[in-house]
Amino acid sequence: MKLVVQIPCLNEEETLPLVLASIPREIPGVDEIVVLVIDDGCTDRTVEVARDHGVTEFVHHVRNQGLGRSFHDGVIRALELGADVVVNTDGDNQYPQERITDLVQPIVAGKADIVIADRQVHLVEHFSWAKKQLQKVGSAVVNRAAGTKLPDAASGFRAYSRESLILLNTITRFSYCMETIIQAGNKNLKIASIPVVTNAKTRESRLFKTTPEHIAKSAMAIIRSFIMYKPYVIFSWLTLFFGVVGMIPFLRYGVLWTQGEQGGHLQSLLLGVLLLTMAMLCVMLGVVADLIRTNRVLIEDNLEHTKRLRFGDSAEESLVRHGLSKVTYERVESSPS
Structure with missing residues (x-):
């Protein structure tokens, strides 16, 4: 050791x-x-x-x-x-x-x-x-x-x-x-x-140099790492936020319409369309990010194999060395009938 x-x-x-x-x-x-x-x-x-x-x-x-x-x-x-x-x-x-x-x-x-x-x-x-x-x-x-x-x-x-x-x-x-x-x-x-x-x-x-700098750099590192492994969590919350907030202007416009105020208030519709568009963009970004996450998993598998070849390790030897092997294999030769 x-x-x-x-x-x-x-x-x-x-x-x-x-x-x-x-x-x-x-x-x-x-x-x-x-x-x-x-x-x-x-x-x-x-x-x-x-x-x-x-x-x-x-x-x-x-x-x-x-x-x-x-x-x-x-x-x-x-x-x-x-x-x-x-x-x-x-x-x-x-x-x-x-x-x-x-x-x-x-x-x-x-x-x-x-x-x-x-x-x-x-x-x-x-x-x-x-x-x-x-x-x-x-x-x-x-x-x-x-x-x-x-x-x-x-x-x-x-x-x-x-x-x-x-x-x-x-x-x-x-x-x-x-x-x-x-x-x-x-x-x-x-x-x-x-x-x-x-x-x-x-x-x-x-x-x-300063505490705010430390907070900003640490936050970026955490967010980047989190998005790499669970992008659907972040983009799901963003989609929910923009979707819910985006419906509010439409509800406001509908209430005003039922009260007889049928003119104007187009700014509510424009704001609602903008927010719902952002919600749809978050959905699409989430799909793309999840595909990138899947690709990252495949790349990391290749990196793992590359490291094992470079450093002369086999997966089973390393796991057994540390008592962490989760899989065992056995071959039983069939006897001639």
Whole structure:
């Protein structure tokens, strides 16, 4: 059993030594632990510091590509290294690396595909009241879209099984956290959560400059992921909304007509026609989006097979390795009569 701990870094020379020093050297059920540093366009001594602390595996970006891309490239390299479990943490020492042992145990035991650390947001001292509430709302929205019950969907401290990484395909470049949960939930992967206590704040977040920017980017990532898997839900609600609202002007016109006001009020009819037209457009967009969703499923099947060929995995071998095989096959040779 090989564990790869990947650390996306952007100018983390001051805090990276703390992260590397606190990563466990031995974990029950794990035979080998490899540390992988993703250099996301660092301009300081992050890479040199990592090498000085014994890190031998790196992914380098010439320019800053963002957290989502760093996660994606780190996962690809980890799979190339033969990782059975991949843990993602941060280079700013936000997370307690000593809890990596607890994070990977449900996967090692074959009880989960993904394990996410619950930062217990209400206990994080440097989070304002507004930010804590936004975190709760964000987690609730993601859980609704994914069909999960996770207390902290935005946490980046998490462990993935090899099989889950074969099945997941990240697209968002802002942050992979929300997208991977929505994908995993819709692919019926088992997601577990363990509570942790985060370390003291070392710097400001580099993912966003302001809270409204964070909300906007997170909302776009959630909506995009939701539409990919359940477009009929969104377009059905939009159709219902525009259809109901579009009938109101016609009802108003009918009431006025019965009251003898038979002249004018054409603006009501025009507004009603416009709203009902939008309802019909939503129906058509929903049909197209659902066809695209079906096509995406077929493409993801091909991507899964491509990954298995690239990384030398067969589906049955990977599932059996993690105790997650849901299908068994048997051939019985008929005896000659």
